[in-house]
Amino acid sequence: MNLTTAEALDALSDEAFRNAFSRWLAEHYPEAWRQPVLLRLDAEQERWWVRTLQKGGWRAPGLPRAAGGMGLSLARQLICRDVLEQHRVARVFDIGLQLLAPILLQYGTPAQQACYLPRILSGEDRWCQGYSEPGAGSDLASLRMRAERSGDRFILNGQKIWTSDAASASHIFLLVRTSTEERKQQGITFLLATLDTPGITVRPIANLSGEQDFCEVFFDDVPVPATQVVGEVGQGWQVAKTLLGVERLMTGSPSLARHAFGYLMRLIDALGIWPRMRHDERLLRAVADLQAAMAVYDAVCQRAVHGALRDADYSTIKILSSEAFQRITELTLDLAQERGALQGAWDPDDPAAFDVGRLFAIARPATVYGGAGEVQRDIIARSLIGPPARR
Amino acid sequence: MSAKLLQDSARAFLRDAHDMERLRQRAGHVHGWDQTLWRQMAEMGWIGMRLPEPLGGAGLDLAMAAELGSVLGEAMVPDPFAACAVMPSAVLEAAWACSPSDRLVDLGRQLASADAVLALAWQGGYGALDPDWSQVRITSAGAGLRLRGRRMLVEAGATHWLVPASADGCACVVLVNAPRAGVLRQRASDGSVLVTAELDEAVLSDGILLRGDAATAAVPAVLAEGRLVQAATLCGLAQRLLEVSISHARDRRQFGEALADLQVVRHRLVDMHLQVEQANALWRQALAAVDARGDGAARAGSALHAASARAADAALSVARSAAQIHGAMGYAQDSPAGMGMVLAMRMVAAVGPADSHRRRAATRTSLEALAR
Numbered sequence: 111m112n113l114t115t116a117e118a119l120d121a122l123s124d125e126a127f128r129n130a131f132s133r134w135l136a137e138h139y140p141e142a143w144r145q146p147v148l149l150r151l152d153a154e155q156e157r158w159w160v161r162t163l164q165k166g167g168w169r170a171p172g173l174p175r176a177a178g179g180m181g182l183s184l185a186r187q188l189i190c191r192d193v194l195e196q197h198r199v200a201r202v203f204d205i206g207l208q209l210l211a212p213i214l215l216q217y218g219t220p221a222q223q224a225c226y227l228p229r230i231l232s233g234e235d236r237w238c239q240g241y242s243e244p245g246a247g248s249d250l251a252s253l254r255m256r257a258e259r260s261g262d263r264f265i266l267n268g269q270k271i272w273t274s275d276a277a278s279a280s281h282i283f284l285l286v287r288t289s290t291e292e293r294k295q296q297g298i299t300f301l302l303a304t305l306d307t308p309g310i311t312v313r314p315i316a317n318l319s320g321e322q323d324f325c326e327v328f329f330d331d332v333p334v335p336a337t338q339v340v341g342e343v344g345q346g347w348q349v350a351k352t353l354l355g356v357e358r359l360m361t362g363s364p365s366l367a368r369h370a371f372g373y374l375m376r377l378i379d380a381l382g383i384w385p386r387m388r389h390d391e392r393l394l395r396a397v398a399d400l401q402a403a404m405a406v407y408d409a410v411c412q413r414a415v416h417g418a419l420r421d422a423d424y425s426t427i428k429i430l431s432s433e434a435f436q437r438i439t440e441l442t443l444d445l446a447q448e449r450g451a452l453q454g455a456w457d458p459d460d461p462a463a464f465d466v467g468r469l470f471a472i473a474r475p476a477t478v479y480g481g482a483g484e485v486q487r488d489i490i491a492r493s494l495i496g497p498p499a500r501r
Numbered sequence: 502m503s504a505k506l507l508q509d510s511a512r513a514f515l516r517d518a519h520d521m522e523r524l525r526q527r528a529g530h531v532h533g534w535d536q537t538l539w540r541q542m543a544e545m546g547w548i549g550m551r552l553p554e555p556l557g558g559a560g561l562d563l564a565m566a567a568e569l570g571s572v573l574g575e576a577m578v579p580d581p582f583a584a585c586a587v588m589p590s591a592v593l594e595a596a597w598a599c600s601p602s603d604r605l606v607d608l609g610r611q612l613a614s615a616d617a618v619l620a621l622a623w624q625g626g627y628g629a630l631d632p633d634w635s636q637v638r639i640t641s642a643g644a645g646l647r648l649r650g651r652r653m654l655v656e657a658g659a660t661h662w663l664v665p666a667s668a669d670g671c672a673c674v675v676l677v678n679a680p681r682a683g684v685l686r687q688r689a690s691d692g693s694v695l696v697t698a699e700l701d702e703a704v705l706s707d708g709i710l711l712r713g714d715a716a717t718a719a720v721p722a723v724l725a726e727g728r729l730v731q732a733a734t735l736c737g738l739a740q741r742l743l744e745v746s747i748s749h750a751r752d753r754r755q756f757g758e759a760l761a762d763l764q765v766v767r768h769r770l771v772d773m774h775l776q777v778e779q780a781n782a783l784w785r786q787a788l789a790a791v792d793a794r795g796d797g798a799a800r801a802g803s804a805l806h807a808a809s810a811r812a813a814d815a816a817l818s819v820a821r822s823a824a825q826i827h828g829a830m831g832y833a834q835d836s837p838a839g840m841g842m843v844l845a846m847r848m849v850a851a852v853g854p855a856d857s858h859r860r861r862a863a864t865r866t867s868l869e870a871l872a873r
Contacts, residue, residue, distance in 0.1 A: 198873060491771050
């Protein structure tokens with residue numbers, strides 16, 4: 111039996127399904143890449159991995175079968191996610207699948223879907239997300255990059271920033287301003303473009319963890335065909351809010367915090383300080399926060415599976431998970447003493463050693479991306495208290 | 502009966518039966534405890550809800566008791582549901598499982614009807630999470646048996662004590678009348694009264710309810726059930742204090758605007774809410790762990806300690822924030838925020854010290870399960 115055909119998978123119990131994916135992963139995932147958090151697959155590695163998943167029939171758990179995905183229930187998607195985490199896989203952004211595919215499914219034209227979905231699934235196209243601008247971060251709706259209609263094209267002028275992977279991507283999806291309306295959320299349009307279009311300049315920005323995945327992207331009279339608009343012109347804000355299934359919860363999952371905690375325990379054992387750490391109040395509080403974040407996340411996933419998500423659920427888990435992640439890496443940096451200031455693993459001959467400073471650095475933006483902690487608190491406050499009076 | 506139904510009827514009942522005034526008057530009672538409500542709770546079937554049916558109870562599961570505890574916390578009911586309903590019921594149930602007797606049926610009836618009030622008198626020292634069995638000993642005295650040793654912080658309203666003790670090195674749980682002599686009575690923050698005693702009491706006839714392994718297995722499980730319900734109760738209290746704070750922030754205007762329009766106040770309220778969310782998720786998870794294991798709350802181990810620690814932290818931190826948001830009113834004992842604070846102090850003490858729970862929650866095994 112070919113276990114990875116959709117029908118064969120459906121017939122399995124949850125347990126057997128979990129085992130099937132675990133076995134497949136153990137067989138196909140490169141051992142050297144089992145470095146969660148610290149390792150991020152580069153463009154070439156990611157493309158190889160995406161192709162391998164695709165060939166094995168494990169690509170796109172949440173995407174409907176008609177669109178080439180596995181069409182799994184939310185509960186099964188969560189199992190897939192859990193198996194990957196247990197296997198300690200490296201970070202993969204896979205922006206095309208995670209962020210664009212759900213949008214194309216809901217708002218894309220048949221032509222757009224037929225053109226882009228297969229190439230996302232095969233890893234042939236690599237997408238980046240052009241949302242943030244120098245003057246529009248958490249307050250994304252203040253974006254100003256212009257797209258002027260000119261016949262059957264839009265002409266783009268302006269700048270995007272903090273665009274992850276723009277240097278290695280082939281395509282970009284964008285929010286641009288096509289008109290100025292009373293509400294700033296109106297007059298925004300969602301566009302698709304290829305990054306080799308003349309007039310686009312990409313400039314990488316090195317980040318604290320030493321990666322170059324951030325970029326500035328400049329647009330100077332860049333022509334984009336009107337057929338590349340997704341959804342209605344001026345309705346881009348609604349379009350951009352679409353997320354599919356488990357992906358909506360993923361940024362809020364405590365998985366980074368749990369991996370970081372694994373590194374913390376590794377450090378504690380490598381330094382031989384467990385006997386004094388086991389009653390250390392900072393460690394106990396970090397554990398308590400992680401246990402709580404996991405319990406809340408599980409409760410939220412259960413609500414999602416039963417279709418009973420509450421408005422602020424994502425914000426809640428995002429705050430708890432990102433703050434637990436940071437606190438754990440802070441304690442790790444502290445316990446590592448001078449080791450934390452070294453680049454690379456603190457002892458090249460010790461297999462237990464790892465890059466403590468990088469772990470700490472990677473945790474810094476966790477309370478910023480996917481909506482800053484302060485913005486998430488505003489969202490929760492709205493549902494808890496109601497909107498604040500306008501000043 | 503569904504949990505929802507139980508909660509709805511409990512809320513409706515408590516709206517009439519309990520209010521701030523009753524809470525205020527509590528301090529004037531000799532036991533710190535007004536028996537009227539306890540009797541009404543018995544009539545509602547709450548005191549015996551966990552008792553097996555042959556003992557005159559409703560045989561409802563722990564989840565229902567926890568849901569009810571949460572409503573009692575929300576309504577700021579100080580009466581000791583976990584200590585004097587849930588825990589003694591669990592003792593009688595364990596005793597019944599070992600050897601059914603008419604004596605147990607009679608005790609069950611008295612407990613469920615509130616004719617007697619039972620409490621597990623287990624604590625021997627401040628900060629303990631487990632009973633020290635050898636601290637109280639059973640000795641022969643003439644024709645009968647006597648119980649001698651120290652037990653502390655027992656609800657003054659209890660008419661009978663269930664005491665973990667040892668008889669020649671064998672663990673027992675023993676029923677005695679609540680001691681009258683040689684007792685220290687101390688009023689707690691919320692007006693309730695707690696009793697510490699150097700026991701020298703006659704063991705009642707058929708008073709050894711549990712013996713040996715059955716006793717050493719039952720008591721930690723009984724404490725765990727009590728703590729779970731207490732954790733749920735603390736969550737209910739914290740939720741109420743959050744709601745009270747939100748409505749105060751909406752009503753109270755300073756510098757020309759409502760407190761609820763100030764971002765710093767809004768974020769503070771959100772952080773209170775996050776504490777409650779975490780505490781709620783943890784006690785529910787601990788409950789699931791108990792159910793999944795199917796062999797008693799003691800086995801839930803790490804999850805239960807995590808839930809107890811967080812419930813204690815959440816209740817106190819929410820109470821502190823509620824007091825701050827209420828301004829000077831938060832320092833007035835008569836305000837809901839002030840009442841909530843004194844209740845939280847007392848109820849947190851009943852769940853056990855948070856740092857000890859945190860330590861128990863962080864066993865090496867549980868940490869390895871957390872790490873990935």
